[in-house]
Amino acid sequence: MTTLTLSKALNEGLRKALENDPKVLIMGEDVGKLGGVFRVTDGLQKDFGEARVVDTPLAESGIVGTAIGLALRGYRPICEIQFDGFVFPAFDQIVCQLAKMRYRSLGKLSLPVVIRIPFGGGIGAVEHHSESPEALFAHTPGLRVVSCGDPADAFAMIQQSVNSDDPVIFFEPKRRYWDKAEVDVAEGLAAALPLDRARVLVPGSDVTVLTYGPMVRTCAEAAVAAAQDGRSLEVIDLRSLAPLDTATIVESVRKTGRCVVVHEAVVTGGLGAEIAARITQECFYQLEAPVLRVGAYTTPYPPSRLEEHYLPDLDRVLDAVDRTFGY
Amino acid sequence: MTTLTLSKALNEGLRKALENDPKVLIMGEDVGKLGGVFRVTDGLQKDFGEARVVDTPLAESGIVGTAIGLALRGYRPICEIQFDGFVFPAFDQIVCQLAKMRYRSLGKLSLPVVIRIPFGGGIGAVEHHSESPEALFAHTPGLRVVSCGDPADAFAMIQQSVNSDDPVIFFEPKRRYWDKAEVDVAEGLAAALPLDRARVLVPGSDVTVLTYGPMVRTCAEAAVAAAQDGRSLEVIDLRSLAPLDTATIVESVRKTGRCVVVHEAVVTGGLGAEIAARITQECFYQLEAPVLRVGAYTTPYPPSRLEEHYLPDLDRVLDAVDRTFGY
Amino acid sequence: MAVKDAGQAASSQSRGARGRASRSAAAVADRPPEQAELVQLLTPEGERVKHPDYPLDITAAEVKGLYRDLVIVRRIDFEAIALQRQGELGIWASLLGQEAAQVGSGRALGPRDMAFPTYREHGVAWCRGLDPMKLLELFRGVSHGGWDPTEHNFHLYTIVIGSQTLHATGYAMGIQRDGAVGEDGEAVIVYFGDGATSQGDVNEAFIYASVNNAPVVFFCQNNQWAISEPLERQSRVPLYQRASGFGFPGVRVDGNDVFACLAVTRKAMQAAREGQGPTLIEAYTYRMGAHTTTDDPTRYRLSAELEAWKLKDPIERVKQYLIRTEQVEMSFFDEVDAEAAEVGGQVRAACQTMPDPLPESMFDDVYTSRTAQNAAERAEFDAYLDSFVGEEAAR
Amino acid sequence: MAVKDAGQAASSQSRGARGRASRSAAAVADRPPEQAELVQLLTPEGERVKHPDYPLDITAAEVKGLYRDLVIVRRIDFEAIALQRQGELGIWASLLGQEAAQVGSGRALGPRDMAFPTYREHGVAWCRGLDPMKLLELFRGVSHGGWDPTEHNFHLYTIVIGSQTLHATGYAMGIQRDGAVGEDGEAVIVYFGDGATSQGDVNEAFIYASVNNAPVVFFCQNNQWAISEPLERQSRVPLYQRASGFGFPGVRVDGNDVFACLAVTRKAMQAAREGQGPTLIEAYTYRMGAHTTTDDPTRYRLSAELEAWKLKDPIERVKQYLIRTEQVEMSFFDEVDAEAAEVGGQVRAACQTMPDPLPESMFDDVYTSRTAQNAAERAEFDAYLDSFVGEEAAR
Ligand SMILES: Cc1ncc(C[n+]2csc(CCOP(=O)(O)OP(=O)(O)O)c2C)c(N)n1
Numbered sequence A, B: 001m002t003t004l005t006l007s008k009a010l011n012e013g014l015r016k017a018l019e020n021d022p023k024v025l026i027m028g029e030d031v032g033k034l035g036g037v038f039r040v041t042d043g044l045q046k047d048f049g050e051a052r053v054v055d056t057p058l059a060e061s062g063i064v065g066t067a068i069g070l071a072l073r074g075y076r077p078i079c080e081i082q083f084d085g086f087v088f089p090a091f092d093q094i095v096c097q098l099a100k101m102r103y104r105s106l107g108k109l110s111l112p113v114v115i116r117i118p119f120g121g122g123i124g125a126v127e128h129h130s131e132s133p134e135a136l137f138a139h140t141p142g143l144r145v146v147s148c149g150d151p152a153d154a155f156a157m158i159q160q161s162v163n164s165d166d167p168v169i170f171f172e173p174k175r176r177y178w179d180k181a182e183v184d185v186a187e188g189l190a191a192a193l194p195l196d197r198a199r200v201l202v203p204g205s206d207v208t209v210l211t212y213g214p215m216v217r218t219c220a221e222a223a224v225a226a227a228q229d230g231r232s233l234e235v236i237d238l239r240s241l242a243p244l245d246t247a248t249i250v251e252s253v254r255k256t257g258r259c260v261v262v263h264e265a266v267v268t269g270g271l272g273a274e275i276a277a278r279i280t281q282e283c284f285y286q287l288e289a290p291v292l293r294v295g296a297y298t299t300p301y302p303p304s305r306l307e308e309h310y311l312p313d314l315d316r317v318l319d320a321v322d323r324t325f326g327y
Numbered sequence C, D: 001m002a003v004k005d006a007g008q009a010a011s012s013q014s015r016g017a018r019g020r021a022s023r024s025a026a027a028v029a030d031r032p033p034e035q036a037e038l039v040q041l042l043t044p045e046g047e048r049v050k051h052p053d054y055p056l057d058i059t060a061a062e063v064k065g066l067y068r069d070l071v072i073v074r075r076i077d078f079e080a081i082a083l084q085r086q087g088e089l090g091i092w093a094s095l096l097g098q099e100a101a102q103v104g105s106g107r108a109l110g111p112r113d114m115a116f117p118t119y120r121e122h123g124v125a126w127c128r129g130l131d132p133m134k135l136l137e138l139f140r141g142v143s144h145g146g147w148d149p150t151e152h153n154f155h156l157y158t159i160v161i162g163s164q165t166l167h168a169t170g171y172a173m174g175i176q177r178d179g180a181v182g183e184d185g186e187a188v189i190v191y192f193g194d195g196a197t198s199q200g201d202v203n204e205a206f207i208y209a210s211v212n213n214a215p216v217v218f219f220c221q222n223n224q225w226a227i228s229e230p231l232e233r234q235s236r237v238p239l240y241q242r243a244s245g246f247g248f249p250g251v252r253v254d255g256n257d258v259f260a261c262l263a264v265t266r267k268a269m270q271a272a273r274e275g276q277g278p279t280l281i282e283a284y285t286y287r288m289g290a291h292t293t294t295d296d297p298t299r300y301r302l303s304a305e306l307e308a309w310k311l312k313d314p315i316e317r318v319k320q321y322l323i324r325t326e327q328v329e330m331s332f333f334d335e336v337d338a339e340a341a342e343v344g345g346q347v348r349a350a351c352q353t354m355p356d357p358l359p360e361s362m363f364d365d366v367y368t369s370r371t372a373q374n375a376a377e378r379a380e381f382d383a384y385l386d387s388f389v390g391e392e393a394a395r
């Protein structure tokens, strides 16, 4: 076991992927010598060469579009989008091409492309550097959308994503890049939880708290705080946002009868809406309260001096938990 | 009163807008001599000239991006995106620029830009010509997202959208372009329902059916069919998809206790999710059954020979209505 | 009305003199004059002309082969239009007038080269060996394509304008990584229209291709129209010149001259295979028909234009050349017509008997393996369908 | 390893000879040689040189004004970097080295011209009269900009690379529709970087500008780097040449020469105002600092490069010129330094005392008028904040 930051865990996972399969490529802006603005690809170009770790022109549609072409030629490209707010120039290639090529070809073509996106706020950044656009991808059939919440998952899930023959949108919780935890770098993937499965992070009995990415830690902390008040939260890290692991979710909510979904994204039309709607349908008789959603308000991401008010935090999670007992 | 198709009603509405304000422009691919592939802009270039009805280069990001610039200069551009599936190259300009400029400028700038998008399926078209991407825009604060369900609303709402100082994404139900109804073309907008309000289309008491765009007619027909079975559906045409007219929705569901949301878009992560989640929160004690969602399956839009199976229709609406009585 | 006038002024400026000559430090002054060289090897009258850069040694058998291709692809197109009129197809995008551009370039490819089409490359599909039925499946609404692109090295049709230019460029970057550039190398050709040159994606493809020196040939069929928009809405200079701004060669070829299209594409592909990087070919041609079967070109263009282009017909000139050079018996033309009619008949018959896909098939191939959600939705759908069986039986 | 070798082969191809010369029909052969003319009016040593196309009559007072601008904007930049280090700003994008490009072009604008910046145009902002505090608000995280662009005809900073080029082009199309092209016309200038030239949007802007002959000047500050990527990752030919492919003039100017930037921009703006359409100006300069304060350029570039560019400093050469031509007393330089120090001090003081925005303000200006949902969320937020007041009081 080694103590790694989430960023370094991704780096190690990418290194394994490059080592294991000569067809794996990394491409994006500044992923080479610089190692990416968050250093996730640090040292990889040096070790694997410029043909495998590719500094691309500054054009995201081009990154994804050429990655699709490389995948058609048998490569397995991992694209880095520098920040969440810069994925939109590539949106067309992602939703019209990447997501649909398998369907269009009646299964004859696979596009094993991973698109890594550092997402979410809380780092005091300027506009467009703190977005949470995951719901836009989760509404697009043909894409797998995942997010890791801690270094161990970061290490395993990035490798699983590279191994997936489906395209994967891989959301990295940027404000957790510097969080540290133990990771078993020597361990293979055999023991890892499958990529499409949610994980019960904190078992509990009173309220199910569903979350992913940067809010995983926040919710785990909320569980500790709630325990001091005598309330038992079951925190589930969704990990796979599309498809959702409905079985794990439903099992928990049937047990607890209460549910709070937490994400940084705007609540309106966010992933929490889908989860709430589905849970309500599946657990109608077990729900003691409506599924409550905690997330950002329905405004653009504000200037960073306001982000602490905009983003959900431990208090707002606990507040929602309290409110589920008000029904 | 004149009998107009929905397409012609839009055309008349656009004509009024061009007449009323010399700053109003129409821009898009083939909107000039051709009058658009659906003839919505038919004859307008002839009457208002090439400087006001502009055939643009074949580049959607350019259409929206230059429309933003024109709006900054005081114009009120109406952009036509030829088909739903071709809005994605403009997605970045829409979500990062159009939606955020007012917020970015602390209210000093307005972007009165309308983006018209013929949307939905059912016309036997090839790939990318039958998409329903409205949820992607409804998750983006700063945009108004609306859809008209009949010729009278088409005529009024397009003018209201042009008059709005907020950007409006205007979804036109393409398979209803040829539907006819009475429209009072002479009438001004004073009597029209505000752009952000839902309309109770068919009053009823047993189940609330919420819908918009192409499914409005389908749901109205379902109400007739259900009445024959002795069931009273209250059909509400949402009209405004963002922001939602929650008051009208909640009032109805509190009354009926049952709700079905119907749209053509993929159910997973669709607008129905937001509506269901919100209703459940607001009407938790009144709901006799979970809000059920009727829409497309979680797959890409299939080849047109399969679309009748893929899209919701009268039978599937009635089936869902039945199911809400199964709880 | 003031604003209207201002607008008209604006648009007349764009047509008027631009005073470029007086701006000598500007790069544009060094550009060649706009009457660009159009590479032509066969005149509309069927006369063979020479071009110093494009010597073309071509046997009688090869010419006959090209003629046969041209006639057959036109016939398939003709059948498809008829089938659409009869309601057998949802829509059809005709290649009428562009046969030479497609057959010339298509026959310049080797089996290992890869082609990325738009939605109109039926002639290229034919040259690659794809069964025309596959195209009809798409336009009938039975599939979104669904053929195996690796079988004939012919990618799926792409409908979103310009997207495929990036796929082609990426594929070419893969060829580089495979070490398959150089003697006996491979290359990619990607098709797109004049309108497509305005898309960001196409220009990004030019950038990715040039900075990587990727083995890709950009084959632009300038058929003068993007639906109803004439070329002037997309560019104020000839399209082949676009390449120079990105640092690679551009060439304009007579797109109705199958010899010239063959020779120019061959040379560009060979350069790409050998590691000389991308070329932009602008095949100057004309869309003789409607944009698609749902389009009505009389709304936006004059028939005189059509008449002028009829005189440049890509098939007629090959026929005249064959007659003039006495390379064939007159019976040859009847034989080709008969063969084309037979292919046409097969296409018609196969289309009319083409089954619809099974309803449940819409749930297939969303992901590599069926997800739980997909399985659940499919089961729900099956149950829903079953619920009618009883009802129908009861009637 | 085979694949690695292939890849290396691929990348060496892209650097190697491309055999263009042998492809004579290609447009590229007609391009000017790559050692393009760089318009320069003032050498790094401060010597005035003449250029036939850009005569520049400039008074001593004007030169002194430019010098003052250059020194002050560098000083503001310097203060901002320090403020960021002290935690007063979240980030800062330094203009160090690009002062001449920004001041030269900024001073070429008339009050009615409109400027669209990126996130680095602090020098242009200064020339337009924008209070530097507005910039600091943005980088401090107090606003996303929030100044009134109509006040100084200086648009908001744009962070998404390339987007503003389309806004500028659309704005210029508006000028055309207003009839404000011609004698006494208006024009637009839009700034972007070398990296930005790869974005689809920028190339689409070239297209919209050229087909409309819109009065817009594209001002590309080629500072050689896009974060860690050198220009070779974006283009294999000089950037000013890009314009020719779109049919409008491109010119390369010494971006560290404030006279040349002034003269070239003036001429291009005047051409645009008069209806001669767009020009691309490539200001050849160098980013002397990090990309932003969070960047570490030692990871990707050699200090020798920096040293070489130091010799071309944009301020020093104006100083030398003033001294050489004896247009100023030596005290002038001290006065300017003192003034710059004062501006710097004001900036520092104002930044340190800048209040945070009110929490509730985040709900403002989403729509023209407050929506019911917005009001409800705001009320919910207020109630939530209030719930802590009691708690805190209780502690
Ligand atoms: C991104 C996108 N926008 C719009 C369309 C609709 N559309 C289909 S074909 C076409 C014109 C294409 O013109 P061109 O590139 O010249 O090709 P041609 O049809 O003439 O072969 C348009 C606008 C599309 N398919 N994709």
Ligand SMILES: Cc1ncc(C[n+]2csc(CCOP(=O)(O)OP(=O)(O)O)c2C)c(N)n1
Pocket: A029, A058, A060, A082, A086, A089, D120, D159, D160, D161, D192, D193, D194, D195, D196, D197, D223, D225, D226, D227, D287, D291
């Ligand atoms: C669409 C988009 N992609 C990525 C980024 C992240 N990014 C910010 S600045 C930059 C480099 C810009 O280089 P250049 O255009 O040369 O301008 P410079 O910073 O050198 O002034 C990048 C990649 C962005 N802001 N927008």
Ligand SMILES: [Mg+2]
Pocket: C193, C194, C195, C221, C222, C223, C224, C225, C226, C227
């Ligand atoms: Mg065309």
Ligand SMILES: [Mg+2]
Pocket: D193, D194, D195, D221, D222, D223, D224, D225, D226, D227
């Ligand atoms: Mg730069």
